[in-house]
Amino acid sequence: MAKKRIYEIAKELGISNKVVVDKAKDLGFDVKNHMSSLDDSQMNQLKGSFHNSAPAKKQEKSSKKSSKIKISVSSIRKNEKNHENNNNQRRNNRRRNNNNRRSNDRNRGQNENRRGGQPRRAAKPAARNLLKQLKQKQRVEENSLNEQAQETKKQYHQSLKHPEKKTESTKDVKKTVDKKASKKDTTDNKVIGPKILKPSPARLKKNNEAPHAAVGSKSKAAPAKENNRRGNGHGRSRNMGKPGRKGRNQFFNRGNHSDRRERRKRKNTRRQFEQAPKKQPTKRKSRPLPKVLVFKEGMNAQDIGKLLHREPAEIVKKLFMLGVMTNQNQSLDKDTIELLAADYGIDAKEKVHEDISDIDKLYNKRMAASKKSKNQVKRPPVVTIMGHVDHGKTTLLDRLRHTHVSVHEAGGITQKIGAYQVHLDKHLITFLDTPGHAAFSNMRERGAEITDIVVLVVAADDGVMPQTVEAIDHARSAKVPIIVAINKIDVPGANPKHVTEQLMKYNLIPEKYGGDTIFVNISAKTGENVEDLLQMILLQADVMELKADPKQAAIGTVIEARLSRGRGPVTDVLVQQGTLHDGDPIVVGDRFGKVRVMTNDRGHQVEKATPSMPVEITGLNDVPESADKLVVFNDEKTARNVGEQRAQQALQKSRENVQHVTLDNLFDTMKKENMKEVDIVLKADVQGSVEALQQSLEKIEVKGVRVNIIHSGVGAINESDVTLAGASNAFIIGFDVRPTATAKSQAEEDGVDIRLYSIIYKAIDDVKAAMQGMLEPTYENKVTGNLTVRETWKVSKVGTIAGAFVDSGYITRDSGVNLIRDGVVVYKGKVASLKRFKDDVKKVKQGLDCGLTIDGYNDIKIGDQIEAFEKQEVKPK
Numbered sequence: 001m002a003k004k005r006i007y008e009i010a011k012e013l014g015i016s017n018k019v020v021v022d023k024a025k026d027l028g029f030d031v032k033n034h035m036s037s038l039d040d041s042q043m044n045q046l047k048g049s050f051h052n053s054a055p056a057k058k059q060e061k062s063s064k065k066s067s068k069i070k071i072s073v074s075s076i077r078k079n080e081k082n083h084e085n086n087n088n089q090r091r092n093n094r095r096r097n098n099n100n101r102r103s104n105d106r107n108r109g110q111n112e113n114r115r116g117g118q119p120r121r122a123a124k125p126a127a128r129n130l131l132k133q134l135k136q137k138q139r140v141e142e143n144s145l146n147e148q149a150q151e152t153k154k155q156y157h158q159s160l161k162h163p164e165k166k167t168e169s170t171k172d173v174k175k176t177v178d179k180k181a182s183k184k185d186t187t188d189n190k191v192i193g194p195k196i197l198k199p200s201p202a203r204l205k206k207n208n209e210a211p212h213a214a215v216g217s218k219s220k221a222a223p224a225k226e227n228n229r230r231g232n233g234h235g236r237s238r239n240m241g242k243p244g245r246k247g248r249n250q251f252f253n254r255g256n257h258s259d260r261r262e263r264r265k266r267k268n269t270r271r272q273f274e275q276a277p278k279k280q281p282t283k284r285k286s287r288p289l290p291k292v293l294v295f296k297e298g299m300n301a302q303d304i305g306k307l308l309h310r311e312p313a314e315i316v317k318k319l320f321m322l323g324v325m326t327n328q329n330q331s332l333d334k335d336t337i338e339l340l341a342a343d344y345g346i347d348a349k350e351k352v353h354e355d356i357s358d359i360d361k362l363y364n365k366r367m368a369a370s371k372k373s374k375n376q377v378k379r380p381p382v383v384t385i386m387g388h389v390d391h392g393k394t395t396l397l398d399r400l401r402h403t404h405v406s407v408h409e410a411g412g413i414t415q416k417i418g419a420y421q422v423h424l425d426k427h428l429i430t431f432l433d434t435p436g437h438a439a440f441s442n443m444r445e446r447g448a449e450i451t452d453i454v455v456l457v458v459a460a461d462d463g464v465m466p467q468t469v470e471a472i473d474h475a476r477s478a479k480v481p482i483i484v485a486i487n488k489i490d491v492p493g494a495n496p497k498h499v500t501e502q503l504m505k506y507n508l509i510p511e512k513y514g515g516d517t518i519f520v521n522i523s524a525k526t527g528e529n530v531e532d533l534l535q536m537i538l539l540q541a542d543v544m545e546l547k548a549d550p551k552q553a554a555i556g557t558v559i560e561a562r563l564s565r566g567r568g569p570v571t572d573v574l575v576q577q578g579t580l581h582d583g584d585p586i587v588v589g590d591r592f593g594k595v596r597v598m599t600n601d602r603g604h605q606v607e608k609a610t611p612s613m614p615v616e617i618t619g620l621n622d623v624p625e626s627a628d629k630l631v632v633f634n635d636e637k638t639a640r641n642v643g644e645q646r647a648q649q650a651l652q653k654s655r656e657n658v659q660h661v662t663l664d665n666l667f668d669t670m671k672k673e674n675m676k677e678v679d680i681v682l683k684a685d686v687q688g689s690v691e692a693l694q695q696s697l698e699k700i701e702v703k704g705v706r707v708n709i710i711h712s713g714v715g716a717i718n719e720s721d722v723t724l725a726g727a728s729n730a731f732i733i734g735f736d737v738r739p740t741a742t743a744k745s746q747a748e749e750d751g752v753d754i755r756l757y758s759i760i761y762k763a764i765d766d767v768k769a770a771m772q773g774m775l776e777p778t779y780e781n782k783v784t785g786n787l788t789v790r791e792t793w794k795v796s797k798v799g800t801i802a803g804a805f806v807d808s809g810y811i812t813r814d815s816g817v818n819l820i821r822d823g824v825v826v827y828k829g830k831v832a833s834l835k836r837f838k839d840d841v842k843k844v845k846q847g848l849d850c851g852l853t854i855d856g857y858n859d860i861k862i863g864d865q866i867e868a869f870e871k872q873e874v875k876p877k
């Protein structure tokens with residue numbers, strides 16, 4: 001009994017092995033696969049079942065159809081391709097397919113289709129539809145990817161603009177992309193066809209932003225980019241070809257790109273990037289021209305460009321058109337700048353340099369500005385109480401403040417300017433308590449400068465006294481209205497009427513006598529009519545319409561300043577305009593700092609001081625002077641600069657102003673300063689000379705003025721002598737001595753006069769003549785050079801030859817010489833001979849060596865100084 005294997009039966013039947021195996025199984029045969037064998041009866045039964053069962057064939061056909069559809073993508077592509085290729089290629093493909101058909105089920109199916117002809121034709125429209133669907137789907141996905149890319153780009157830019165939202169937005173983007181990607185992934189799984197690689201948001205961004213940028217990624221990036229490019233509808237390269245060629249190109253791009261090609265591509269991209277036009281610098285936004293060009297002479301095109309909101313190149317071009325050849329950095333003169341402004345059709349105004357160190361000017365400017373200000377408000381009047389000693393000023397203030405100031409005052413006399421504020425019917429009055437003693441008259445004068453009203457206290461039992469008159473004069477010169485308070489009316493025998501009559505002589509006429517001066521009879525002690533006085537002060541203030549602008553930067557005046565051991569410089573200030581705040585950077589006179597602690601007249605710490613408010617402040621670098629101006633600056637740095645600059649200027653000025661006594665100005669100084677003594681510092685070579693000169697000088701007496709030797713000694717004039725003379729307004733007489741180099745320069749700097757003599761009577765005569773105003777110097781020895789002796793040679797018949805070096809100036813053969821040893825002139829004589837090497841010379845200048853002998857003197861030693869001098873005429877000063 002012959003047995004046949006299933007595959008042989010399937011072959012005979014022309015049915016697939018699988019169908020036959022399944023059928024055999026259905027019939028209950030013990031078969032496992034196509035290699036299982038069947039006997040004759042089984043074989044007949046099986047064959048019979050196939051002949052009887054038509055649906056089996058149909059099933060097989062439909063199964064074949066579906067399998068064909070399943071494999072459709074590659075075969076469709078191939079069909080498409082074949083269709084497009086030329087006939088030879090088609091023939092080749094067919095031959096290749098025929099060769100493979102026995103070993104491949106799929107190919108076999110295809111071959112069958114082709115042989116049959118009909119199935120192929122049936123499959124074509126379906127495949128085309130499927131391809132169409134695929135393409136549509138692909139396009140939709142590409143569009144959605146592009147949208148994602150755009151969204152990512154947008155969110156990326158937004159995150160740049162709002163960095164705080166960056167994390168969140170980035171997360172959101174990521175979430176969205178992930179969500180969409182996962183959605184897409186599920187869709188992708190269903191799609192039959194080439195896999196569209198999902199580009200990362202970063203890659204999408206990169207591709208969208210820089211389509212020409214270099215492509216570095218080898219594997220996945222390239223298809224993703226190509227997809228993206230195709231989606232954008234541009235950037236189609238040679239390799240990309242037609243859409244139908246995509247799969248093939250991808251294949252080449254992925255698998256067949258050699259490293260060399262990849263490198264070349266990168267190189268090309270880089271070159272493209274390098275050759276691409278560089279990003280243009282951002283252009284300045286065009287802003288309108290200013291109405292006025294406020295310029296400073298010497299500005300260049302760049303400076304003016306900034307002011308006019310124009311590019312410097314435009315300015316240069318404009319100037320060129322105007323006939324001015326310049327570059328951007330070249331300084332321009334006033335005329336050129338004005339010409340340029342005129343060409344632009346705007347006005348030009350030169351900026352006046354403002355010296356910020358001039359705080360008096362700034363003070364006046366702010367004072368003037370406050371008078372024009374719209375923020376003006378009524379301010380309390382500042383009142384100064386003046387009067388003769390013991391007429392009751394402090395008692396009056398004491399009464400006003402309801403305190404007992406006078407009890408605490410040293411010796412019962414007001415020692416400093418105090419300032420207090422008193423209330424009356426919700427009104428404030430600021431009082432400055434000026435000292436009543438004559439020694440403080442200058443303080444009173446300063447008090448009057450910041451005062452609005454003067455209350456002149458005159459004791460009814462004492463009447464008008466010298467300081468009463470002085471107070472009237474001060475008030476008048478300051479153009480401050482006077483209110484007369486006739487005090488002590490409680491004292492028995494007080495005669496206010498008599499006092500009024502006395503004051504009328506000084507043009508203080510009471511209203512009842514037709515004048516305009518307010519008179520109030522008071523008793524500071526009992527308080528009688530004191531409130532009337534306050535009412536009168538407020539009335540006067542109302543008439544004067546005293547106003548201030550509390551909103552502007554503060555200005556004020558120092559009432560008094562002192563150094564406190566614990567707090568440093570403490571300053572009483574009256575704020576005049578604006579509001580002074582805690583921490584304000586200030587310049588006060590020549591001092592600077594910032595308001596550290598501010599206290600009011602009652603010792604309470606305050607944060608601000610309004611106009612007419614007296615406050616005590618700390619925080620200055622040094623103690624200022626009374627009546628110094630206070631000015632608030634915007635910043636501490638400027639305040640410091642101004643303060644330091646002012647301190648430097650003040651020092652310079654003080655140096656210039658110090659007029660030291662000299663022999664030349666002695667007579668005038670004596671007259672001007674009413675001198676009783678002429679102070680002299682005396683230095684000589686030996687004690688004998690010192691004593692002789694001192695005695696002679698002290699005997700001089702001209703018109704009651706005597707000579708006072710404040711210091712005398714032996715040796716060179718040193719720095720200490722100069723300092724003493726400077727501080728005592730003295731001059732120095734040196735007899736056969738010289739000043740040291742430092743003493744000399746210090747004397748020149750401080751303006752201290754040093755007179756050098758070698759003859760006693762000449763010194764005495766000069767001082768005497770100077771005191772009589774008859775000093776008329778005609779000739780004097782003018783030093784022309786200084787030499788140092790470096791070597792000496794003793795030559796018989798010639799004497800000692802000094803080898804000297806000219807340190808400064810020059811020496812001539814006719815020069816007189818002073819030989820100085822240890823700062824003392826040991827010999828005075830003349831040059832006998834002067835040589836350079838072996839030659840006689842007329843003159844030897846600084847920096848050269850020379851050989852010289854001194855007439856009649858041989859005791860020259862190494863290290864001696866030689867002073868060469870000439871007689872020169874000195875014109876009287």
Ligand SMILES: Nc1nc2c(ncn2[C@@H]2O[C@H](COP(=O)(O)OP(=O)(O)OP(=O)(O)O)[C@@H](O)[C@H]2O)c(=O)[nH]1
Pocket residue numbers: 387388389390391392393394395396406412413414435436437487488489490491522523524525526
């Ligand atoms: N009976 C009487 N005595 C007064 C009155 N006012 C002041 N006195 C007294 O006069 C003396 C001087 O008063 P002060 O207030 O110290 O005078 P002053 O003008 O401030 O004096 P100086 O501070 O030195 O300038 C004190 O003993 C007061 O008690 C007054 O109205 N009546």
